[in-house]
Amino acid sequence: MSEQAKPGAPDFSNWSCPLPLVGYPTIVMGHGGGGKLGNELVEHLFLPAFRNPALENLGDAAVLDLSAGRIAMSTDSFVVQPLFFPGGSIGELAVNGTVNDLAVSGAIPQFLSAGFILEEGFPLAQLAAIVDAMAKAAATAGVKIVTGDTKVVERGHGDGCYISTAGIGLVRAGIQVGPHRAQPGDAVLVSGTIGDHGMAIMSVREGLEFESQIRSDCAALNGLIAEVLDAAGGAVHAMRDPTRGGLASTLNEIAHSSGVGIAIDETSLPVRPDVQSACELLGLDPVYVANEGKAVFFVAPEAADSVLAILRAHPLGRDAARIGHVTSEHKRMLVARTAMGANRVIPIQIGEQLPRIC
Amino acid sequence: MKYLTEFRNGEVAQRMAREIHSVATRPWKIMEVCGGQTHSIIKNGIDQMLPAGIEMIHGPGCPVCVTPLELIDKALAIAAQPGVIFCSFGDMLRVPGTDGDLFQVKGAGGDVRVVYSPLDAVELAVKNPDRQVVFFGVGFETTAPANAMSVHLAKRRGLTNFSLLVSHVLVPPAIEAILQSPGNKVQGFLLAGHVCSVMGYWEYPPLAEKYSIPLVVTGFEPLDLLDGIRRTVIQLEAGRHEVENAYSRVVTYEGNRAAQQLLAEVFEVTDRAWRGIGVIPKSGWRLSKAYRDFDAELRFHITGIHTEESPLCRAGDVLRGAIKPAECAAFGKECTPRHPLGATMVSSEGACAAYYNYGRFLSAEELASAGSALTGATHV
Amino acid sequence: MCLAIPGKVEEITNDGLIRMGRVNFGGVVKNVCLDYVPEVQVGDYTIVHVGFALSKIDEETAEQTLRDFRELGMLEEELASEEEAFARAAKSPQYPCPDCHPNDKDPSPGGPVRSCSSK
Numbered sequence: 001m002s003e004q005a006k007p008g009a010p011d012f013s014n015w016s017c018p019l020p021l022v023g024y025p026t027i028v029m030g031h032g033g034g035g036k037l038g039n040e041l042v043e044h045l046f047l048p049a050f051r052n053p054a055l056e057n058l059g060d061a062a063v064l065d066l067s068a069g070r071i072a073m074s075t076d077s078f079v080v081q082p083l084f085f086p087g088g089s090i091g092e093l094a095v096n097g098t099v100n101d102l103a104v105s106g107a108i109p110q111f112l113s114a115g116f117i118l119e120e121g122f123p124l125a126q127l128a129a130i131v132d133a134m135a136k137a138a139a140t141a142g143v144k145i146v147t148g149d150t151k152v153v154e155r156g157h158g159d160g161c162y163i164s165t166a167g168i169g170l171v172r173a174g175i176q177v178g179p180h181r182a183q184p185g186d187a188v189l190v191s192g193t194i195g196d197h198g199m200a201i202m203s204v205r206e207g208l209e210f211e212s213q214i215r216s217d218c219a220a221l222n223g224l225i226a227e228v229l230d231a232a233g234g235a236v237h238a239m240r241d242p243t244r245g246g247l248a249s250t251l252n253e254i255a256h257s258s259g260v261g262i263a264i265d266e267t268s269l270p271v272r273p274d275v276q277s278a279c280e281l282l283g284l285d286p287v288y289v290a291n292e293g294k295a296v297f298f299v300a301p302e303a304a305d306s307v308l309a310i311l312r313a314h315p316l317g318r319d320a321a322r323i324g325h326v327t328s329e330h331k332r333m334l335v336a337r338t339a340m341g342a343n344r345v346i347p348i349q350i351g352e353q354l355p356r357i358c
Numbered sequence: 359m360k361y362l363t364e365f366r367n368g369e370v371a372q373r374m375a376r377e378i379h380s381v382a383t384r385p386w387k388i389m390e391v392c393g394g395q396t397h398s399i400i401k402n403g404i405d406q407m408l409p410a411g412i413e414m415i416h417g418p419g420c421p422v423c424v425t426p427l428e429l430i431d432k433a434l435a436i437a438a439q440p441g442v443i444f445c446s447f448g449d450m451l452r453v454p455g456t457d458g459d460l461f462q463v464k465g466a467g468g469d470v471r472v473v474y475s476p477l478d479a480v481e482l483a484v485k486n487p488d489r490q491v492v493f494f495g496v497g498f499e500t501t502a503p504a505n506a507m508s509v510h511l512a513k514r515r516g517l518t519n520f521s522l523l524v525s526h527v528l529v530p531p532a533i534e535a536i537l538q539s540p541g542n543k544v545q546g547f548l549l550a551g552h553v554c555s556v557m558g559y560w561e562y563p564p565l566a567e568k569y570s571i572p573l574v575v576t577g578f579e580p581l582d583l584l585d586g587i588r589r590t591v592i593q594l595e596a597g598r599h600e601v602e603n604a605y606s607r608v609v610t611y612e613g614n615r616a617a618q619q620l621l622a623e624v625f626e627v628t629d630r631a632w633r634g635i636g637v638i639p640k641s642g643w644r645l646s647k648a649y650r651d652f653d654a655e656l657r658f659h660i661t662g663i664h665t666e667e668s669p670l671c672r673a674g675d676v677l678r679g680a681i682k683p684a685e686c687a688a689f690g691k692e693c694t695p696r697h698p699l700g701a702t703m704v705s706s707e708g709a710c711a712a713y714y715n716y717g718r719f720l721s722a723e724e725l726a727s728a729g730s731a732l733t734g735a736t737h738v
Numbered sequence: 739m740c741l742a743i744p745g746k747v748e749e750i751t752n753d754g755l756i757r758m759g760r761v762n763f764g765g766v767v768k769n770v771c772l773d774y775v776p777e778v779q780v781g782d783y784t785i786v787h788v789g790f791a792l793s794k795i796d797e798e799t800a801e802q803t804l805r806d807f808r809e810l811g812m813l814e815e816e817l818a819s820e821e822e823a824f825a826r827a828a829k830s831p832q833y834p835c836p837d838c839h840p841n842d843k844d845p846s847p848g849g850p851v852r853s854c855s856s857k
Contacts (some may be wrong), residue, residue: 190668207445207473211767265367274765277359281763282474283448283741333383339368340580342403344716351461354448356473357501357741357788358422358705359764361744361783361800370807377810394740447788475789477771500740503774504790512757526825555785555793576739581807590812607800608785608793617774617792 001033007127027122032152045128046148049135054111054146062146064111070171072107074098077164083126086200087215090163091133093292096220097243098142098167103222104239104295106177106229107140107169114148114165119158131163141220143167175229179257181237187304188262189297191224191311192217192319194247195275198289208282208355219293224316228297231310235303241295245349248287250296251334251347259331262325266336283356287336288349298326361607365579366402375407375478385411386594387543388587389536389679391529392498392550393420394578394707400712402580404587412591415544415679416712417638418532421497422449422705423677424632425525427665430455433523434659436492437468440726443486445479446494448472452704456666459704476508483512483520492654495522500552502526502643503617506624509645509652524644527630530551530561531641534632536678537569544679546590548576548583551605558613562601570599577605614665624649633676633701673700676709683710688716744795745770747780761786774832 030037032339047056054062102109114134118127138145171342196217203210223242229236239256242250247269255262271286279286293316299307304322311317324336334346390396396416399405404450405414418424436454437444444460451460451472464470469489473479476493483491495505505522512520529550536542549559554575562573572593576586586604603609623646632644645653670688675681683702684690693699695711702708745761750772751760761770761784768789775791778784783795 151768207471212765214766273359277764280359280362280743281766281768294587338402339366340371340402340404340407341368342406344401347715349602351452354451355474357447357451357497358397358420358449359744360746361795361797362764364804365807367807370810373812374807374810392740474768475771477789496823500742500787500792503792504771507756507771507773514755550740552742552785552787554794555742581804583806587809593803607796607803608794614774614792616776620774698797 012203018066025119025124027118027120027124027127027152029120029152031118032150038150041150045131049131050114050138050145050148051157052144052146054144055148062111062113064146064168066110066168067170069173070104070107072102072169074101074105075164075166075168076101077162079159079162081159082200082204083130083160085204085216087197088218088292089130089133090161091130092137092157092218094163094165095134095137095143095145096218096292098165099143099220099222100241100295102167102169103220104177105169105170105171106175106239109143109167109169109222111168112138112143112145112165113167114145114163116148116150117158117162117164118150118152120152120155122160127161130163133146134140137220151171172229174233175236175238177236179238179240179254182254182258182260182262182326183237183300184260184326184328185301186237186298187301187322188251188264188324189299189304189308189311189320189322190247190270191221191295191297191317192293193270193272193275194242194291194294195271195279195286197292198246199275199278199284201290202278202282202284202355205280210281212277212278214272214274214278215231217291217293219316220287221316223293224311224314225295227310227314228307229310232299232303232307235300236297236307237300238298239295242291244290245291246286246288246353247296248285248334248346249348252346254296254298255334255350256332258326261327261330261332262324262334263327263329264334264336267340268321269324270319270321283358284353287346288353301325318348362579363453365577365581366579371407371580371584373375374581374588378412378584378588379409381588381595382409382412382591383595385413386414386591387413388546388548388590389415389417390548390576390583391417391419391424391533391542392548392553392578393708394549394552395419395548395576395583396709397712398578399583400709400716402583402653403716404580404583407584408587412587415449416676417536417547417679418632418635418677419529420548420677420702420705420708421501421525421527422453423673423701423708424527424635425450425453425496425701426631426633426669427456428631428663429525431457431525431663431665432655432660433494433656434458434460434463435663436523436654436658437470438466439468439490439658441489443471443482443489443491444468444494445471445473445476445491447496449705450494450496452501452698453701454457454698454704456664476504477511480508480511480515480520481655483517484515487635489519490657491520492658493520493522495524495526495663497525498527498529498550499557499621500550502621502625503556503614508618508621509649510620510624512652513649521652521657522645523654526625526632527632528627528641528643529557530565531638532632533565533573535635535638535641537565537571539678541680543573546572546594547574547599547734548586548590549573551575551577551582551609554603554605554609554613556614556617559601559603559609560611560613566599566601570579572599573601575601575603575605575609577608595677624716632677634671634677635643668699671700673702673708673710676680676702683713686710740787742792744783745786747772747778747782747784747791759791761791767829784831
């Protein structure tokens with residue numbers, strides 16, 4: 001059983017006034033109180049990590065200069081357990097998840113907020129590692145974390161660390177994408193292998209753990225999506241990142257919003273062999289397993305081949321595949337052709353998919 | 359995965375289906391007992407590949423579905439007790455009791471944990487000496503060796519905080535009960551391959567003789583299922599009624615002797631109530647005297663259980679193969695996976711859930727047209 | 739009640755109480771109890787259900803079964819219908835009739851078997 005490495009103590013040597021914090025290796029109620037302890041957390045942890053002018057003003061709100069146009073705004077909360085898993089942590093999830101929500105809406109992600117709800121007793125070293133991961137993810141994605149908040153709840157009333165975010169981006173001119181815009185004839189493309197993230201989490205879940213090379217696919221997709229939109233523009237009708245509930249839920253949602261049917265070929269779904277094996281072990285279906293670094297695209301048929309080529313040329317889209325198309329038949333339903341040549345409906349799942357033994 | 363993926367080859371499957379088409383000259387009704395086989399048949403559309411006259415009747419091989427309501431209610435009561443860590447396979451979490459399910463008990467603060475193996479529950483007992491760890495031991499003969507070993511280990515380690523809530527059911531008595539029920543239409547059985555990997559198939563020749571019925575030990579992958587069906591049809595066409603082994607890479611006549619030995623030590627045969635069917639004599643296992651101390655039903659004296667099934671639920675009729683799920687008036691209306699009335703709609707291998715989840719509420723025409731929408735080609 | 743999958747045994751340990759093994763399921767490794775399969779050794783394949791190996795997979799039988807499956811339906815395909823067969827034959831190279839050319843080796847594996855069409 002792989003023990004996910006917990007982070008070591010943060011490097012306090014470059015902190016201007018580390019002493020008070022060093023004396024508190026864990027979070028205490030005072031850190032959420034808005035007083036000296038909270039300020040020190042901002043000054044010695046958040047500011048150095050997220051460094052940018054808007055944040056450094058430390059106002060109650062970040063004042064931003066945005067060009068005129070359509071603004072996209074998204075919000076999300078992150079409560080994953082365990083906090084650190086193969087391939088990432090809650091930190092990267094928070095940044096990349098928010099960036100991706102904006103990117104699939106046709107926006108260029110720019111600014112994020114980060115609210116932390118910490119449990120009393122949460123090790124500072126872990127918080128520092130999470131913040132560090134967020135800073136790196138933000139830098140990679142080209143976004144800035146410009147405002148934030150910290151609250152502390154009593155021991156036993158939280159899972160260590162929850163993160164809540166909001167994100168703002170500028171929607172690209174001329175781009176109209178949305179879950180309601182899929183049309184019969186559209187090709188359905190997925191940017192890579194499905195089920196990686198969910199099974200990476202399972203691999204370290206108590207009672208279900210297993211050893212494997214599976215890592216979360218957590219990644220910011222705005223670069224990939226920008227390339228697709230640059231090339232195909234209006235030919236892209238809908239985009240979404242299939243997170244909780246997996247590919248199946250996302251496709252069902254779009255089928256529903258657009259009032260169309262979606263037909264996919266099961267044999268064309270890209271799944272890593274070890275992810276497939278892990279699903280077999282636990283009795284799970286990869287189409288329902290969460291992803292954190294994948295996108296589905298609904299593209300006008302004449303542009304499908306070129307979009308696929310663009311995806312495959314990008315490091316995050318190497319395993320991209322064309323998996324099906326939109327139809328006016330079986331409206332609002334996702335139907336898959338199995339390897340046997342038979343058809344099965346893939347419904348939206350009820351609640352969380354549970355491991356089974358039958 | 360080796361020895362798994364090869365048995366899912368679509369091309370070979372279609373050829374095997376054609377073979378069945380060529381040998382079948384009359385309609386036949388075949389029952390697969392094991393819920394895992396039901397799940398595979400529906401998910402892969404195996405029944406869609408068969409000639410129109412061959413009907414697969416889905417049997418009561420879903421131990422989750424047939425666990426008596428009273429036992430579910432006891433499980434809920436135990437799980438809700440402070441100081442208890444209640445461990446279960448994921449399958450049981452959403453099975454409806456009279457008033458709620460394990461998931462809801464978890465939501466209300468009960469310590470309910472999903473585990474992969476009963477050994478995980480034993481480990482939890484070792485790590486949490488101040489808590490009572492209870493494992494929900496549900497299953498056919500396939501799962502019994504695991505449960506037997508867990509309680510055997512607990513005994514050897516002298517654990518006083520581990521117990522088993524047992525609801526084991528046996529396949530041969532179930533098959534006999536189905537054959538004896540009035541109006542039975544089943545003409546041949548696919549025997550549960552993994553149950554047979556434990557028990558062997560020496561129990562079945564007397565049944566084949568007594569009821570003049572072919573019995574074929576069958577696996578779970580599409581090619582295995584098609585082979586089991588093919589052999590059954592060939593026997594039926596020829597008027598034979600023998601026991602055959604179509605899963606010989608895993609199953610032997612005697613079965614697993616080591617497992618059978620420990621099973622005989624840890625369990626003893628008892629009458630069992632099958633939810634939706636009723637009591638089938640000598641159809642279950644309970645802990646033997648030597649292990650009675652580890653019986654959770656005795657350790658936690660739960661009283662005041664008042665069970666009540668939904669009057670609309672026809673799970674029993676489905677389990678006996680008397681009706682198909684879509685023939686139940688509540689199917690898809692009052693009863694859906696989100697609001698299940700009975701266990702067959704909850705369990706992943708319950709026929710009702712399988713039908714619902716794989717779209718069998720579509721008419722045959724709708725499902726076929728979905729196919730032509732995909733590729734323009736019809737299947738098989 | 740039967741979700742059991744095949745895995746390859748990579749390592750066997752005996753912790754004093756029970757025989758355990760590290761079993762590899764297509765890239766995913768779990769610790770599995772091997773107490774019920776004393777004959778299983780490192781390198782063998784076994785069927786595992788809820789963390790317990792229940793049976794050794796007889797690899798020779800598995801391979802033979804697959805061969806048998808692949809053959810099923812082949813004959814059916816070839817004798818699909820008279821018209822289909824003739825149409826296919828008309829398109830494919832003509833094979834010498836074995837009755838008229840007894841000394842020829844097997845004309846072609848998988849090719850349609852026909853008696854001499856001149857009769």
